[in-house]
Amino acid sequence: MTEQPELTTDRLVLRRPRLRDAPRIASLLNNFEVTKNLARVPHPYTINMALDWLVRQKREWSPDMVTFAVCDKHNGLMGFCGMHREGRTAEIGYWLGQPFWGQGYMTEAAAAVVDWYFQTTGANRIVSGVFYFNTASLAVQEKLGFVRTGIGKRICIAQNAEIDHIETELTRDAFYKALETQ
Numbered sequence: 001m002t003e004q005p006e007l008t009t010d011r012l013v014l015r016r017p018r019l020r021d022a023p024r025i026a027s028l029l030n031n032f033e034v035t036k037n038l039a040r041v042p043h044p045y046t047i048n049m050a051l052d053w054l055v056r057q058k059r060e061w062s063p064d065m066v067t068f069a070v071c072d073k074h075n076g077l078m079g080f081c082g083m084h085r086e087g088r089t090a091e092i093g094y095w096l097g098q099p100f101w102g103q104g105y106m107t108e109a110a111a112a113v114v115d116w117y118f119q120t121t122g123a124n125r126i127v128s129g130v131f132y133f134n135t136a137s138l139a140v141q142e143k144l145g146f147v148r149t150g151i152g153k154r155i156c157i158a159q160n161a162e163i164d165h166i167e168t169e170l171t172r173d174a175f176y177k178a179l180e181t182q
């Protein structure tokens with residue numbers, strides 16, 4: 001298996017995670033304002049949890065199981081964006097440290113990951129979703145061409161609760177159409 005590729009955008013570098021990212025990840029992710037939006041991240045969040053997670057990121061990667069550290073020149077590591085397989089379809093997930101919200105970074109990062117995913121695989125569709133209160137993430141997804149497909153329930157570990165979850169999907173056609181209109 002080749003090395004995980006590095007993706008670049010106008011402002012960002014999306015690179016393979018490294019063990020030495022653990023302290024930075026813990027400092028950004030030990031924030032309930034971030035983790036309350038994520039399904040599988042506990043709160044509080046420690047450096048050891050970050051290390052465990054980084055160790056579990058296998059050396060072997062595939063387009064359906066990959067995580068990119070979202071970095072820029074000035075701020076270094078700001079968050080993560082990755083794909084993982086949910087049943088037969090790949091799902092995109094992401095988070096950004098709170099100081100970096102609202103500057104278009106995740107729209108830029110997720111667009112690069114989705115473009116790379118569609119170019120690398122034969123897939124015509126990916127899925128995602130947001131907890132019902134996460135308007136910022138829904139806005140990111142709608143800018144990329146995602147549409148809502150229904151409402152389900154998902155456990156949120158940080159909130160220790162099962163929460164209404166808006167399910168979304170993105171087709172290859174809708175994504176490239178959305179890119180053209182940006």
Ligand SMILES: CC(C)(COP(=O)(O)OP(=O)(O)OC[C@H]1O[C@@H](n2cnc3c(N)ncnc32)[C@H](O)[C@@H]1OP(=O)(O)O)[C@@H](O)C(=O)NCCC(=O)NCCS
Nearest residue numbers: 034037094095096101102103104105106107135136137139
């Ligand atoms: C969701 C998240 C990744 C967005 O990243 P970001 O870089 O701030 O997103 P962008 O700046 O690219 O886009 C955010 C969009 O949401 C909009 N937005 C932000 N807060 C909003 C709100 N409260 N209501 C409606 N829209 C909102 C912004 O206006 C922007 O849209 P615009 O460019 O059309 O103005 C970031 O807030 C985050 O990491 N949150 C915590 C973790 C998380 O929610 N992860 C996703 C789980 S599904």
